[in-house]
Amino acid sequence: MRYLIMLHGKAWSEQSVLSAAQFAEAAIKQGHKIDAIFLYQDGVTNALNCLDIPSDELNGQNALLSIHNTHGVPLWLCVTAGDKRGVNADNLKQGFKIAGLAEFAERCTLADKVIQFK
Amino acid sequence: MNCKKVLVIHTQPSFNNLAGKEALDLSLILGSYEQDVSVVFYGQGVFQTLAHQDAESILQKDYISTIKALDIYDIENVYVDTNSLESYGLKNSERLNNVKCLNRQEFLSLKDNAEIVFTI
Numbered sequence: 249m250r251y252l253i254m255l256h257g258k259a260w261s262e263q264s265v266l267s268a269a270q271f272a273e274a275a276i277k278q279g280h281k282i283d284a285i286f287l288y289q290d291g292v293t294n295a296l297n298c299l300d301i302p303s304d305e306l307n308g309q310n311a312l313l314s315i316h317n318t319h320g321v322p323l324w325l326c327v328t329a330g331d332k333r334g335v336n337a338d339n340l341k342q343g344f345k346i347a348g349l350a351e352f353a354e355r356c357t358l359a360d361k362v363i364q365f366k
Numbered sequence: 367m368n369c370k371k372v373l374v375i376h377t378q379p380s381f382n383n384l385a386g387k388e389a390l391d392l393s394l395i396l397g398s399y400e401q402d403v404s405v406v407f408y409g410q411g412v413f414q415t416l417a418h419q420d421a422e423s424i425l426q427k428d429y430i431s432t433i434k435a436l437d438i439y440d441i442e443n444v445y446v447d448t449n450s451l452e453s454y455g456l457k458n459s460e461r462l463n464n465v466k467c468l469n470r471q472e473f474l475s476l477k478d479n480a481e482i483v484f485t486i
Contacts, residue, residue: 254484289388289486329388349395357368357399362482 251275252359253285254352256366257308259293260301265308268365272315283359285312286352287325287344291366292335295325295344313343324351371402373480376411380430381421386414387429389486394432397439404443404476405436406468412450417460434462447473 253272257264272282287294294309301307315321324347330336337346356362374393378385389405397403407415414430421428436444445468451457468476477483 256486288392289385328391349392350399353395353399353401354367356372356396356482357370357401362484364484366485 249275249280249360250283250358251280252283252352252355252362254362254364255285255287255291255294256289256364257294258290259296259299259309260305260307262308264365265291265294266306266311269308269311269315271363271365272319272321276315276319276321282315282319282321283355284322284324284352285315286347286355287323288329288349288352290333292325292330292333295323295330295335295341297339297341299341309341313341316343326352367400369400369402370481371404371479372396372482373404373406373476373484375483375485376405376407376414377409377485379410379413380416380419381424381426384429385486386411387432389484390429390432390436392484392486393436393441394439397436397441403441404480405433405441405445406473406476407446407450407465408473409447409450410454412446412454412456415446415461415465416456417462430462434464437464445473445476449473 255268316323323344327346327348376389393403444465446465448467449470
C-alpha cells in the first residue's frame, strides 16, 4: 500500500512525531511504501536546524531523519505554515524539503491511505 | 487526476488557535485540485460557524468569512454537527448561512463514505 503521512506534532515535546516515525518504519518493513511525511501546522518546527535536544531525551527529528536517510522517504513541510512560524530555507535542517499544500494535495490523490499523526 | 472524497473535520474553537484557518487552507487547496471536499464542524469546532464573530476586538483577523466563501471554490458540502451544537447550547444561535445541519447518523455515514479524513 502507498501511505502518505501528515504530521502535526511539535518538535521535541510530542509523542506523535515518534509515532509517525515508528509507523513509517513498521510499514516499510512490511513492504508498504511511504510516499512522504508532510509537516503541517506546528509540525513544521521539526524541520528547524537549531533544535538542541540532549542526547538522552527523545528526539523526533532524528527519528524522522533516520527514516529519510535509510529509506529515502521525503520529509516535506508546508511553506506557508513554516514561514509563519519562522521555519524557512535559512534555518532548515538538511534532509527536510520545503513544499506546499498543493504538492501534498497532489500526493493525496495517489496514496491509498493518508494518515495524520497529532 | 483521481478525484477522492475528502472530509475535513474542524474540531477547534474559533480563535484559541488558528487550526480553523489552517483547515480551511487545506480544504481550499484540495478543492482547487478538483477533489470532492466536504467540511464538518464538530465538537468545539462548531463555534467557528457562529455568525457575527468580532475577531478584530481581540486583535485577530477574521478568517471565518472564508467559510462563507467555500462554495465559490465549489465546496458546497459544509456541515455542522447538530449534537455538538446542542452540547454547547448553540442550537438556536445564528450561524453562517451556507452551513447545513447534520445529525449524528448523517455525520457517521459521511465519515464512512470518505476516502480521506482530516481532523484538524
